[in-house]
Amino acid sequence: MAERYSALALARHALTGAPWERAWRAAQPRPSYDVIVIGGGGHGLATAYYLAKNHGITNVAVIEKSYIGSGNVGRNTTLIRSNYQMPGNTELFEHSLKLWEGLSHELNYNVMVSQRGQIVLGHSPSQMDVLARKGNTMLLNGIDSELLDRGDLMKLLPYLDYSPNCRFPIYGGIIQRRAGTVRHDAVAWGYARGADQLGVDIIENCEVTGFVRDGDRVVGVETTRGRIHAERTAISVAGHSSTVAKLAGLRLPVEAHLLQAFVTEPIKPFVDHVISFGAELFYISQSDKGGLVFGGHIDGFNTYTQRGQLPKIQTVAECAVALIPSISRLRLLRHWAGLQDMTPDGSPFIGRTPLRNLYLNAGWCYQGFKATPATGWCLAHTIAHDDEHPYVRHLSLDRFERGKIYDEYGLGQWTYRQ
Amino acid sequence: MLRIPCPHCGERDFTEFRYAGDASKVRPAHGTDDLQAWHDHVYLFDNPKGPHREYWQHVLGCRQWLVLERDTATNTVIGSRLARDRVRA
16 A cells, blocks of 8 residues: 655655655556556546546556656646536536545645636626626526626736726626636646556556457557557547547547647736636636746647747737736746647537447547546546436537537637637 | 748738638538538548648738648648639649
8 A cells, every 4th residue: 555645754754764655656558457548647547546436447547658747737727617607517617626625635645726716807897797697607506606896806906907098997807716726737646646546557658559449349459568458448638639539430529729828937926816817818827836827819720739829929928918017027937838629619528439438538628627527537437337427418429410519608610719 | 930821922920811720621512411411521620630731811911712731740831722723623
């Protein structure tokens, strides 16, 4: 049994100088498993964890082509929230937020959940009506939400631009106080360690190169480290969903796009909440190290390069300064890009596929990180029961064929405009 | 910065253009009542990691539609032609 992390263990190691053991074993692939999860990101690791924890299925392998934490789980802007409006998403994201609230204890790993509150700003009277409707929907579903007027905001966020002539005047906003941020790397490491302790094999540097089929059934995968058989297989690979699904002969309603994120040089505590601009897609928070973390919209055309385009940096910087003029002279320390698996209605897919014993979790667009615990929970249920969890029935892969488009944002069927 | 060769105006920044999606798809014949064909046309994507043909309109230039071929793994431009030439061809 692996060592429990505690204050006592910390003191013991500090005093004796004893080295810490690995957080998870460097597992070698075995010839066969009950379940293989392709993709060692947050979603894949959480799925393996809940398969073992909730369903007692411990003969599981997570196959990762690189190292744990190398993909989107380490590239996002770490926000968690549950301010959604449509039946289905409301339950799913609220379940996720509740799991986040207990996750550090659940995993015995400090994932640094910080419920600092997320504020969405309104810049016109009609936008305030929309925010009020959103807040009411949340309250009716038992989710916390509070409408703020301009005076409240001037007290809470005195550093925003409230000048009378600014391009997007601030009328008010809405706050979800239970929303906030999480240390994203710790989520990957915590779930990996938790799953490993329950018997899951986490196999890094092992890329899936094909699927083993028996008629319309998937019975295993070909990898760079040989063939591995599995009763059931799940794909959870975010940006590369199309390329992995193609190996199984599936064509998905997914396109790969880029989203850039930014960190400034560290400053003293300044932005105490997560703030979303209401006039453009822009959001900002401050990390524990002091850097302002922010992001905006996708680059606008499909690409796998993971290198962002300069004009988007300018747009995002303009948003930042329009909202908080006092940060105009801060220097950007780092910026990076992650692959978004964009879908035609802005919603993901979790569930069964046309191939038996093959399950899919893909198409998360911008929303993947905050959904990590609930996705793992629901995908594990879906795999264990060969039937979708009630929280994800609205996210089936065939919903477009059935006319059940799930457009939380109502933007039309363009992947590059979601 | 992605630079797009416009057949009329020469190589320009991509910010002069409007992106309009996958150009390799062929629209089902007008009046087709095969709903699966329409579903596949509207919602499914090859989404290749490699050469990809896509529509761009030079909105801040000659306003012509063109088909750009670009490697999505590197953003290297392979070639471009006017969309109407492609339709006629």
